[in-house]
Amino acid sequence: MKSTKHTLYSFIIFIMLAACENQQKETTPVTTIAFGSCSSENNPLPIFDLVVEHKPDLFIFLGDNIYGDTKNIDTLKTKYQRLANKSSFQNLKKTTEIIATWDDHDYGWNDSGKEYPLKEESKDVFLNFFEEPDSSSRWGHQGIYHSYDYEIDGNKLQIILLDGRTFRDRLKPYKNEFENDRRYSYYTKDYAPYTHADSTLLGEEQWKWLEKQLEKPASIRLIGSGTQFGIEWNGYEAWANFPNEQQRMLDLIDKTKANGIIFLTGDVHYSEISKLKTDFYPIYDFTSSGLSSSWHFATPNKNRIEGPIMDNHFGLLSIDWNKKDPKIKMETWDINDNQRIEYNIKLSEISFKN
Numbered sequence: 192m193k194s195t196k197h198t199l200y201s202f203i204i205f206i207m208l209a210a211c212e213n214q215q216k217e218t219t220p221v222t223t224i225a226f227g228s229c230s231s232e233n234n235p236l237p238i239f240d241l242v243v244e245h246k247p248d249l250f251i252f253l254g255d256n257i258y259g260d261t262k263n264i265d266t267l268k269t270k271y272q273r274l275a276n277k278s279s280f281q282n283l284k285k286t287t288e289i290i291a292t293w294d295d296h297d298y299g300w301n302d303s304g305k306e307y308p309l310k311e312e313s314k315d316v317f318l319n320f321f322e323e324p325d326s327s328s329r330w331g332h333q334g335i336y337h338s339y340d341y342e343i344d345g346n347k348l349q350i351i352l353l354d355g356r357t358f359r360d361r362l363k364p365y366k367n368e369f370e371n372d373r374r375y376s377y378y379t380k381d382y383a384p385y386t387h388a389d390s391t392l393l394g395e396e397q398w399k400w401l402e403k404q405l406e407k408p409a410s411i412r413l414i415g416s417g418t419q420f421g422i423e424w425n426g427y428e429a430w431a432n433f434p435n436e437q438q439r440m441l442d443l444i445d446k447t448k449a450n451g452i453i454f455l456t457g458d459v460h461y462s463e464i465s466k467l468k469t470d471f472y473p474i475y476d477f478t479s480s481g482l483s484s485s486w487h488f489a490t491p492n493k494n495r496i497e498g499p500i501m502d503n504h505f506g507l508l509s510i511d512w513n514k515k516d517p518k519i520k521m522e523t524w525d526i527n528d529n530q531r532i533e534y535n536i537k538l539s540e541i542s543f544k545n
Contacts, residue, residue: 254294380426
């Protein structure tokens with residue numbers, strides 16, 4: 192009889208533990224983040240169905256979410272509607288939380304910045320399309336920058352989405368009297384780096400906001416940017432065209448002692464991981480670009496440590512919070528569901544030393 196009671200007691204404990212485990216599963220925190228950029232509304236976009244099969248907790252659109260390229264706001268709305276009508280997009284929206292920022296083509300015009308005449312109208316279309324709540328602070332300031340905070344078993348995940356268009360100065364054309372100097376072996380440089388300190392990419396309002404975000408406590412911070420942050424200058428669009436802004440970002444991270452920063456970027460129509468060495472900890476830039484768009488070459492990048500992957504793909508970032516030193520896994524999955532990149536780091540590798 193004593194043995195029977197002990198067995199019954201053990202069984203009850205087992206059931207209670209199983210119930211607690213199931214309850215935890217029902218409130219699964221955001222630990223797996225899919226992301227991508229460059230999705231033409233004129234393509235079928237089956238990649239979204241593949242994203243759903245991987246069951247991410249969240250999907251981040253990083254820009255060029257459509258190819259608007261227009262100065263007619265009705266045309267922009269029509270192109271967003273084409274994306275909305277895709278069954279694969281509807282599948283993604285039905286099953287996965289979505290957040291988004293923009294880059295040039297969905298902002299409105301190729302390579303454009305603050306000079307784009309319809310930026311306010313474009314903002315309204317963007318926020319309505321992604322169903323931004325009326326209570327969102329995005330409606331109350333210029334641009335669409337925003338941040339999201341997630342609590343995961345005592346850890347905090349912060350996702351910061353930057354606006355690299357609304358406040359950005361015009362790109363500086365690359366000019367050289369020697370045409371050969373303007374070319375790499377297979378492409379022409381379009382833009383040169385700014386040398387004067389008053390050039391801006393984010394603008395003062397956004398910089399002040401960003402500093403406040405980085406001062407908040409967080410274990411891991413993902414910073415979404417339409418253009419690449421961690422690559423070397425190559426003559427195309429990138430943070431490297433605004434080296435003072437790039438350095439200002441690094442100085443701000445150092446000043447605020449913000450741990451766990453990884454950049455998620457798009458724009459270039461291929462996937463790669465760049466590692467930018469700094470005086471505090473390395474800044475990883477995980478680029479996923481090519482949900483449906485493609486390109487025929489990758490530009491030089493001495494900071495590249497993985498890739499490039501030229502096929503259509505999406506990025507996947509997973510955080511294992513169960514480890515004492517959380518593991519962060521970065522993956523690129525192509526349109527055929529082949530894993531093309533896997534790169535793992537520990538949180539301690541991207542944290543300030545005590």
